[in-house]
Structure formats: C-alpha cells, structure tokens
Amino acid sequence: xxxxxxxxxxxxxxxxxxxxxxxxxxxxxxxxxxxxxxxxxxxxxxxxxxxxxxxxxxxxxxxxxxxxxxxxxxxxxxx
Amino acid sequence: xxxxxxxxxxxxxxxxxxxxxxxxxxxxxxxxxxxxxxxxxxxxxxxxxxxxxxxxxxxxxxxxxxxxxxxxxxxxxxxxxxxxxxxxxxxxxxxxxxxxxxxxxxxxxxxxxxxxxxxxxxxxxxxxxxxxxxxxxxxxxxxxxxxxxxxxxxxxxxxxxxxxxxxxxxxxxxxxxxxxxxxxxxxxxxxxxxxxxxxxx
Numbered sequence: 001x002x003x004x005x006x007x008x009x010x011x012x013x014x015x016x017x018x019x020x021x022x023x024x025x026x027x028x029x030x031x032x033x034x035x036x037x038x039x040x041x042x043x044x045x046x047x048x049x050x051x052x053x054x055x056x057x058x059x060x061x062x063x064x065x066x067x068x069x070x071x072x073x074x075x076x077x078x079x
Numbered sequence: 080x081x082x083x084x085x086x087x088x089x090x091x092x093x094x095x096x097x098x099x100x101x102x103x104x105x106x107x108x109x110x111x112x113x114x115x116x117x118x119x120x121x122x123x124x125x126x127x128x129x130x131x132x133x134x135x136x137x138x139x140x141x142x143x144x145x146x147x148x149x150x151x152x153x154x155x156x157x158x159x160x161x162x163x164x165x166x167x168x169x170x171x172x173x174x175x176x177x178x179x180x181x182x183x184x185x186x187x188x189x190x191x192x193x194x195x196x197x198x199x200x201x202x203x204x205x206x207x208x209x210x211x212x213x214x215x216x217x218x219x220x221x222x223x224x225x226x227x228x229x230x231x232x233x234x235x236x237x238x239x240x241x242x243x244x245x246x247x248x249x250x251x252x253x254x255x256x257x258x259x260x261x262x263x264x265x266x267x268x269x270x271x272x273x274x275x276x277x278x279x280x
Contacts, residue, residue, distance in 0.1 A: 008231045009208070013279045015230075016211075016265065017272040019258040025248040026236070034150035034158040059258075060251055062235040069121065070161045073113030074154060 024056040029063045037070050041078075088152035092143060107136050109153055110160045117161050122168040131167050135160035166237065173238045178225070200278065207265075207275055214264035223257035226250055 004012065024032075036053045039046055046054060057064045091102035114128035114135065139156045146155055215224065229239045236250040243250075262272060 004231060010279055011231055012211070012227070013207075013275060015227075015258055016261045017276045019255070019262045022255055026251050027248055030158070030162065032149075034154040037158070038150050038154055059255065060236070061230070062237050062247070062251070065235065066161060066165050069117040069165055070158055072116045072119075073157050073161055076113055076116035077109065077153070077157075 018059065020055060020059065022056055022059055023052050026056075026060060026063055029053055029056045029060065030066075033063070033067055033070065037067065037074060040071065041074055088156075089143060089146060092140065103136070103140075106139070106153075106156060107132060110135055110139070110157065113157045114160055114164050117164050118168070121165070122172040125171045126164060126168045128164070131164045132160070134167075135163040138163055169235050169238050170241070173234060173242075176234075178229070178242050203278055207270060207278065210265065210268050210270065211261070214261050214268075218260040218264050219257050223253055223260075226253050227257050230254060 032049070032053050036050055036057075038044075039050050057067055088102065088106070091098050092106070093099070094102075111128055111132045114132055118124065118126055118128045118131075139159050142159060146152060215227075219227070225243075226236070226239060230236065236254065237247050239245075240247045240250040265272070265275065
C-alpha cells in the first residue's frame with residue numbers, strides 16, 4: 001500500500017477537477033506548439049485552433065514543460 | 080520572435096555550397112543559445128547544451144521538408160531542439176529509477192485524511208478523499224493506476240511510455256481517460272469539481 005503525501009493529493013485533486021475534453025494528443029500539440037509560442041510571445045489573441053492547443057497544455061504536464069522550456073529559449077534569443 | 084533574419088532558411092539549408100555551411104553554423108549558434116536557457120535549472124542540470132545541440136541540429140535538418148511556414152523557421156527549429164534536450168534531460172533524470180521502485184509493492188493508493196483546523200471542513204475532505212480512494216479502486220484499470228501513480232511521483236508520460244514499451248500519445252490518453260472516470264465518479268457521488276477545488280485550494 002502506497003500513501004500519497006499532501007502535495008500528491010493536491011496534484012491528484014487538481015488533475016481530476018480540471019479535466020476537460022481534449023481534442024489533441026501530444027503529437028498534434030507538438031505540431032502546433034511553435035505557432036502557439038509565437039502567439040504568446042507576441043501577446044496575440046488566440047484563434048479557436050490555438051485555444052485547443054492551450055487546452056491540451058493545461059492538461060498535459062509533459063507538453064506544458066516542453067512549452068515552457070521553448071519559451072525560455074525563445075526569450076533568450078530576444079534578450 | 081528572433082531578431083535573426085528569417086528569410087530563406089530552408090533554401091539556404093538545402094543548398095549545396097558554402098551557403099549551406101554558413102546557414103548550418105548560424106542555426107547551430109541560435110539553437111545553442113536557446114538551449115542554454117532551456118537546460119538551465121531543469122532536471123538538475125544533468126545535460127549540457129553542447130551535448131545535445133548537434134543531435135538537435137541533425138533532427139532539424141532531417142525534418143526540414145516538414146516545415147510548413149506556420150511559424151518563423153527559428154521558432155520551429157527551436158521547438159525540435161528543445162524536445163531533443165528535454166527528452167535527454169528526462170531520460171537521464173529517471174534513468175536509475177525502475178518502475179518497481181516507483182510503484183512500490185502495490186498498485187493501491189492510500190489517501191490519508193488531511194487534518195484541518197475547521198472541523199466541518201475536515202469531515203468534508205475526509206469524505207472526498209474516501210470517495211477518491213473508492214473511485215480509484217473501482218474505476219481505474221491497473222495500467223491507469225500505474226500511470227497516474229507515476230505521474231504523481233513526477234515521472235513525465237514520455238518517460239513512463241518509454242519504460243513500459245508504450246508511446247506518449249497512448250499514455251496521455253490512458254491518464255486522461257482515468258481523470259475523466261474519476262471526475263465523473265465524483266459527480267455521480269454528488270461532488271462538483273468547483274467545490275472540491277475550493278476545499279483543497
């Protein structure tokens with residue numbers, strides 16, 4: 001029997017309660033993430049297609065981690 | 080986003096002469112600069128940007144015909160490079176962790192109650208956690224329990240997929256389906272997501 005600590009319980013509760021339908025898988029997301037990053041970096045209003053990417057990122061910690069790393073890299077280029 | 084001239088990257092990288100060599104050197108420098116920021120403070124700095132930039136560059140060149148121009152070329156190339164770097168960082172970070180170590184000797188979750196200063200709140204939390212425990216046991220498959228458990232231990236789905244011989248899309252779907260089952264189970268038990276979130280915020 002494995003116990004979850006307080007942080008893990010909060011994470012699990014967060015994962016469950018924020019779950020929404022997701023139209024993308026991780027490969028689909030990867031195919032659009034460069035375009036999505038430019039929307040964010042240029043502070044442009046998201047199209048419906050980009051909102052779908054945003055929804056995947058909000059539910060996939062793996063893709064979100066890569067997206068944040070991409071933003072760090074792109075911001076370094078403009079620094 | 081880049082201040083680098085975005086013109087003709089594809090043409091330059093596909094040419095046969097010195098133009099191509101110069102373009103490759105330029106792109107390598109751009110990727111290295113970006114990867115330096117990416118590798119900083121992630122997964123214990125176990126990967127140096129110099130170690131992954133060549134592999135990243137080769138992958139960009141290999142995929143160049145798939146560039147559709149929906150973003151700037153350098154953003155697209157950096158996306159590929161970052162994926163290479165992050166994957167290597169994750170692989171190294173979790174290299175010595177076996178699935179057995181991570182999942183312990185049982186697939187069951189024991190969700191301990193969180194003592195709360197408010198007596199009524201504590202009772203509510205206990206009820207929710209007890210329901211969560213029951214839902215995990217009754218609704219999730221063993222594979223889903225493993226995947227969720229690994230995620231809660233910080234293992235990215237990419238690494239879980241590699242260690243279990245699956246693929247990232249399949250594991251993401253496995254976890255997402257588990258989340259949907261648990262959320263629906265809560266709703267059927269009379270708990271709404273917003274109320275639960277507020278209680279555990």
